[in-house]
Amino acid sequence: MRVGVVFPQTEIGPDPGAIRTYAHAVEDLGFTHLLAYDHVLGADPAVHAGWSGPYDLHSTFHEPLVLFGFLAAFTRLELVTGILILPQRQTALVAKQAVEVDLLSEGRFRLGVGLGWNAVEYEALGKDFTNRGVRMAEQVALLRALFSEESVDFAGVYETVRGAGVAPLPVQRPIPIWFGASSPRAYRRVGALADGWFPQVPPGPELEAALATVAAGAAETGRDPQSIAMEGRVSVGGHALETVASRVESWQRAGATHVSLNTMGAGFASVDAHLEVLARVADALDLAVLRD
Numbered sequence: 001m002r003v004g005v006v007f008p009q010t011e012i013g014p015d016p017g018a019i020r021t022y023a024h025a026v027e028d029l030g031f032t033h034l035l036a037y038d039h040v041l042g043a044d045p046a047v048h049a050g051w052s053g054p055y056d057l058h059s060t061f062h063e064p065l066v067l068f069g070f071l072a073a074f075t076r077l078e079l080v081t082g083i084l085i086l087p088q089r090q091t092a093l094v095a096k097q098a099v100e101v102d103l104l105s106e107g108r109f110r111l112g113v114g115l116g117w118n119a120v121e122y123e124a125l126g127k128d129f130t131n132r133g134v135r136m137a138e139q140v141a142l143l144r145a146l147f148s149e150e151s152v153d154f155a156g157v158y159e160t161v162r163g164a165g166v167a168p169l170p171v172q173r174p175i176p177i178w179f180g181a182s183s184p185r186a187y188r189r190v191g192a193l194a195d196g197w198f199p200q201v202p203p204g205p206e207l208e209a210a211l212a213t214v215a216a217g218a219a220e221t222g223r224d225p226q227s228i229a230m231e232g233r234v235s236v237g238g239h240a241l242e243t244v245a246s247r248v249e250s251w252q253r254a255g256a257t258h259v260s261l262n263t264m265g266a267g268f269a270s271v272d273a274h275l276e277v278l279a280r281v282a283d284a285l286d287l288a289v290l291r292d
Contacts, residue, residue, distance in 0.1 A: 001252045001290050004033030004078070006233065006262040007067075008274050010059050016070070018271045019062075023075045025275045030287040033078035034071065035112075035231075035260045036064040038085055043120040053118060065097045072104035079105055082198055082231070082260070083114035083180040087132035088125045091139045091159055092166075095146040099170040107171035112198060113140070114180030133185070140177055140193055147174035178231070184213050191217020196229030196257070202247070203232070203254040211255075231258035236277055237266015241284040248285060 005026045012018055023034065042057035055061075068079040079101060086094065094111075102109045115132045116122070122129040138156045145152045146166050154161040179190045182200040190197040191214040201207050215225035232251035236244055244261070251259045261281060263274045 001256055002032040002078075002258045003248065003285065003287055003290055004031050004035055004080070004258065004260045005278060006082070006260050006264065007034050007036040007062075008264045008268075008271075009037050009061050010055070011264055011268065011274070012062075012271060013060065019067070019070070020074065022271050022275065023071050023077065026278060027075050027077050029275075029279055029282040031077070031261075031278070031282070032287075032291065033080050033110075033258070033260070034075075035080040035082035036067060037061065038064050038081060038083065039118070039121065040085075040088070041118075041121045041124050043118065048120060055118075065101055068101045068109070069104055072101065072106075072108075076108065078108040078110065080110045080178075080231075080260075081112045083112040083178075085116035085118075085121070086113040086139050087115060087135045088122045088127045091142050092146065092161065092164075094139075095143050096166055098143070098175055099147065099166050099168070102170035102172055102175050103168065109172070110176045110178055110196070111143075112178040112180060115186075133189070137189065137193060143177060144174045147172070178229070181210070187213035188217035188220070190214045190228065191219070191223065191225060192221045194228060196231065198231050198233070203250040207254055229257040230255060231260060232256040233260050233262055235262045235265070236281055237263055237268065241280060244281055245284050248290070252290065 012022060039055060039061045042055055042059050043051055044057045045051035064081045071079060098111050115136060119129040135158050138159050142154050142159045145154055147170055149165060151163055151165045152161045153163060176195040178196040179194040180198045181187050181190050187210050199207055199210060201210060218225040234244060234247045248259055263277055268274050
């Protein structure tokens with residue numbers, strides 16, 4: 001199992017030097033990958049009465065694909081979107097940007113995608129919030145074609161490409177596409193379409209039920225559910241090292257191929273504070289043994 005980190009989007013700030021320091025440090029500590037969240041716009045609660053979303057216009061978000069182009073220049077970390085809100089973006093443009101990240105990182109890229117929850121963001125980007133699930137399935141099919149074929153002909157309900165392609169093609173053909181999922185419908189979509197997925201529930205009965213639904217979705221399309229990778233997530237702040245290690249191990253027992261450690265939301269006031277706790281966790285975990 002490979003152990004990575006969640007990029008502290010909302011807390012790291014805008015300084016490129018701090019981002020460089022953070023990425024170098026987590027790589028030096030032995031973590032294998034960096035996962036970043038995605039939001040293009042934040043809503044203004046003063047305009048949207050009763051706003052209850054976890055983020056608003058004051059929440060800072062680096063654009064992940066641009067960020068990854070920067071990181072690819074000086075680290076060997078695998079770069080992961082966890083997740084990119086695919087249905088609010090133009091599919092062909094996502095394909096071009098993803099291919100560029102894959103090339104610059106020499107194939108160290110996973111494209112995690114999901115539906116998102118912020119209707120305000122969808123409206124601003126000119127995309128329909130209500131049919132985002134069915135549109136994403138079509139987008140994934142088109143992405144895989146654009147990642148693999150020199151010339152693509154694709155005629156869907158929502159997507160059309162006639163005799164066009166991305167050049168150069170990526171290192172990975174196709175780039176792995178992972179899904180965020182938190183409902184039975186989404187679990188079936190994982191089974192039918194995804195190379196891997198990010199559960200939103202911890203190991204235990206809920207995850208076991210989700211895995212059964214993923215397996216059912218895979219069976220419906222003739223896929224082997226064992227071929228679908230899984231990445232867990234463990235919050236680090238405020239927990240004893242023994243607790244963090246136990247939670248990482250529980251994901252390994254549950255069959256996770258990857259896990260990411262999240263230091264956001266714990267009140268760390270600086271990049272150094274995030275890195276100090278990750279250093280303690282890295283000392284407590286035998287990362288090399290987990291990878292093997």
